[in-house]
Amino acid sequence: xxxxxxxxxxxxxxxxxxxxxxxxxxxxxxxxxxxxxxxxxxxxxxxxxxxxxxxxxxxxxxxxxxxxxxxxxxxxxxxxxxxxxxxxxxxxxxxxxxxxxxxxxxxxxxxxxxxxxxxxxxxxxxxxxxxxxxxxxxxxxxxxxxxxxxxxxxxxxxxxxxxxxxx
Numbered sequence: 001x002x003x004x005x006x007x008x009x010x011x012x013x014x015x016x017x018x019x020x021x022x023x024x025x026x027x028x029x030x031x032x033x034x035x036x037x038x039x040x041x042x043x044x045x046x047x048x049x050x051x052x053x054x055x056x057x058x059x060x061x062x063x064x065x066x067x068x069x070x071x072x073x074x075x076x077x078x079x080x081x082x083x084x085x086x087x088x089x090x091x092x093x094x095x096x097x098x099x100x101x102x103x104x105x106x107x108x109x110x111x112x113x114x115x116x117x118x119x120x121x122x123x124x125x126x127x128x129x130x131x132x133x134x135x136x137x138x139x140x141x142x143x144x145x146x147x148x149x150x151x152x153x154x155x156x157x158x159x160x161x162x163x164x165x166x167x
């Protein structure tokens with residue numbers, strides 16, 4: 001349905017009011033298509049708000065969107081700050097373990113909304129959380145409030161982290 005809608009919308013070129021269309025429609029465009037109506041940063045802000053389930057995790061378009069987002073935001077290495085993580089939105093769910101480890105705390109909020117993780121992502125999240133170098137502090141200092149903030153990441157916690165959390 002989105003593909004059909006995109007064909008209808010772009011029949012006479014990319015419309016100038018593209019931001020007023022459903023965010024999910026943008027998943028089928030590339031930043032270069034969008035460039036005529038805005039900048040790539042705005043494109044990825046909109047993409048980050050789209051329904052990530054429209055594109056399966058394995059979809060080549062989804063991987064391409066992440067690569068283009070990192071390029072647009074001028075993220076040369078693996079460290080991503082909180083502001084860029086906010087712009088990426090659900091695209092943080094596709095970041096590799098090295099991005100998660102080197103970005104630490106700045107990705108945790110976005111990652112907590114992902115729902116599922118690859119094994120390498122789970123390991124990286126555990127490494128970041130168990131290091132204690134987050135706003136949550138070490139697991140031994142966590143409270144019920146901390147756990148409510150970490151809600152989406154609790155399934156990745158292993159026994160070594162869980163046993164450190166005070167009862």
